[in-house]
Amino acid sequence: MPALLRRCLIYGVAALLALAGSSSRAGDRSDKVTLADALKKPYSDLFELAEQPQYSKAELNAVRGALTRGRELCVKQFKQKASEYEKEIERLQKQLKDQASRITAAERRDLHCRIQNLRALQAQAEMLAKHAIPIAYENRQAKLDLIEQWPVKFKEITAQLETGIYHGRRWGDVEDIGFREIEKDQHKDIKTGQDAIREMKSSGLMPREIENRLIIDYVNRVARTVSSHSDLKVPLKVTVLDSKEINAFALPGGFLFIERGLLEAVDDEAELAGVIGHELSHVVARHGHKLMTKAQIASFLLQAGQIAAVLFTGGATSFGAYALQYGFYGLGFVLDLNLLGVSRDFELQADQLGVQYTWASGYDPSGFIRFFDKMATTKGFVEGAAWFHDHPPFFDRMVEAEREITFLPRKPRAVVQTSEFEEMKRSLAELSANAAEDEKDKPSLKRPALDCPAPPVDAGSGQAIEAICSQGTQARGGW
Numbered sequence: 001m002p003a004l005l006r007r008c009l010i011y012g013v014a015a016l017l018a019l020a021g022s023s024s025r026a027g028d029r030s031d032k033v034t035l036a037d038a039l040k041k042p043y044s045d046l047f048e049l050a051e052q053p054q055y056s057k058a059e060l061n062a063v064r065g066a067l068t069r070g071r072e073l074c075v076k077q078f079k080q081k082a083s084e085y086e087k088e089i090e091r092l093q094k095q096l097k098d099q100a101s102r103i104t105a106a107e108r109r110d111l112h113c114r115i116q117n118l119r120a121l122q123a124q125a126e127m128l129a130k131h132a133i134p135i136a137y138e139n140r141q142a143k144l145d146l147i148e149q150w151p152v153k154f155k156e157i158t159a160q161l162e163t164g165i166y167h168g169r170r171w172g173d174v175e176d177i178g179f180r181e182i183e184k185d186q187h188k189d190i191k192t193g194q195d196a197i198r199e200m201k202s203s204g205l206m207p208r209e210i211e212n213r214l215i216i217d218y219v220n221r222v223a224r225t226v227s228s229h230s231d232l233k234v235p236l237k238v239t240v241l242d243s244k245e246i247n248a249f250a251l252p253g254g255f256l257f258i259e260r261g262l263l264e265a266v267d268d269e270a271e272l273a274g275v276i277g278h279e280l281s282h283v284v285a286r287h288g289h290k291l292m293t294k295a296q297i298a299s300f301l302l303q304a305g306q307i308a309a310v311l312f313t314g315g316a317t318s319f320g321a322y323a324l325q326y327g328f329y330g331l332g333f334v335l336d337l338n339l340l341g342v343s344r345d346f347e348l349q350a351d352q353l354g355v356q357y358t359w360a361s362g363y364d365p366s367g368f369i370r371f372f373d374k375m376a377t378t379k380g381f382v383e384g385a386a387w388f389h390d391h392p393p394f395f396d397r398m399v400e401a402e403r404e405i406t407f408l409p410r411k412p413r414a415v416v417q418t419s420e421f422e423e424m425k426r427s428l429a430e431l432s433a434n435a436a437e438d439e440k441d442k443p444s445l446k447r448p449a450l451d452c453p454a455p456p457v458d459a460g461s462g463q464a465i466e467a468i469c470s471q472g473t474q475a476r477g478g479w
């Protein structure tokens with residue numbers, strides 16, 4: 001990377017460190033957390049920390065500016081890497097062409113492998129620049145907004161509670177879950193879901209199912225607990241897919257899919273229940289049906305077939321296809337978001353209903369917030385990027401989810417963790433280890449065209465944004 005960019009990064013970090021230091025000295029309370037440290041706290045801590053305003057406008061603005069600059073620099077850095085890989089690919093392709101008649105078969109194969117690996121690296125850098133880094137920065141930004149605005153929101157929510165006005169909110173009749181009508185005719189979506197599944201299976205896009213009985217039974221048990229305390233009126237069908245993508249989705253008509261990567265990423269049963277509650281809510285509110293006409297559904301099914309054709313003939317040309325091919329994206333990026341009912345408005349609705357169903361099932365409803373935060377901070381913002389597709393602003397999602405949790409009557413002994421969850425994790429660890437061994441030479445939905453050594457596709461996995469953005473630079477602990 002150019003020296004100028006490196007200096008900018010270091011400057012950005014130094015400015016922030018200075019700022020963090022001054023805020024702790026200037027604080028009127030000796031135990032005051034610096035703003036830089038506060039931004040690294042989970043949402044649940046911030047909801048408590050920020051009930052009173054603690055930071056000056058100048059402090060907040062300085063950090064906001066640093067975040068904006070950090071995001072720009074980091075995105076630029078990975079865009080630049082992607083274009084360097086592209087140039088290198090072009091250079092090797094030219095070499096192939098120029099020396100076509102002179103090189104040995106082994107040299108040709110070596111060049112092919114180098115090109116293939118560079119394509120993987122290019123797709124990875126573009127994915128980071130386009131999706132993962134913006135997601136992680138947006139999450140930080142949302143925390144900054146929360147620190148600034150939560151004191152006012154908190155007063156507003158407290159007033160809504162005290163006056164009892166909260167009973168009149170949309171879907172405020174939580175004591176009648178299961179007996180109220182969120183949306184008529186859920187059963188009319190069953191055929192749509194079945195068609196989509198058939199199409200995905202026949203085009204080879206659906207990962208294989210997990211066969212481990214203990215894991216299947218466990219996921220079914222949690223999903224059934226949540227669905228029996230929800231407004232779902234169609235039979236629930238649960239499928240656990242053997243894919244490392246951190247994702248879960250529900251197709252219209254009650255078909256819930258949980259991917260192995262999601263089971264690896266959740267840390268307790270309340271988090272898993274929170275995700276399931278959210279997905280089932282899209283089915284309950286018939287979001288897919290509202291977003292898609294019959295003609296659009298048909299065109300999605302056709303498109304799935306086309307994506308498969310591109311992937312399985314090795315004819316991948318676009319960045320998206322490479323990303324799929326090398327396993328950075330999974331089904332989450334193949335599936336039409338409209339079919340899943342994902343839109344900015346509908347996400348907030350699914351968050352609200354999901355929190356209600358998790359609560360009604362006896363789980364700690366804040367599991368959803370904890371999982372969301374973790375996904376956007378470390379574990380998921382790379383492998384789980386599909387989860388954040390077309391999302392409403394994180395700030396709105398977190399405030400609205402917390403508002404709903406505050407309005408729900410307290411339940412004693414809300415479940416966070418169970419011994420069955422831990423047992424499932426033990427089985428999963430064995431399964432994941434075997435899968436990792438299997439995936440070594442085929443890191444994707446589709447094996448790359450050549451039998452080359454696997455490209456280094458895991459950069460960024462499980463790392464915090466600071467570590468990713470400082471890769472290849474001298475800056476450490478920056479933004």
Ligand SMILES: [Zn+2]
Nearest residue numbers: 278342347350
């Ligand atoms: Zn959703």
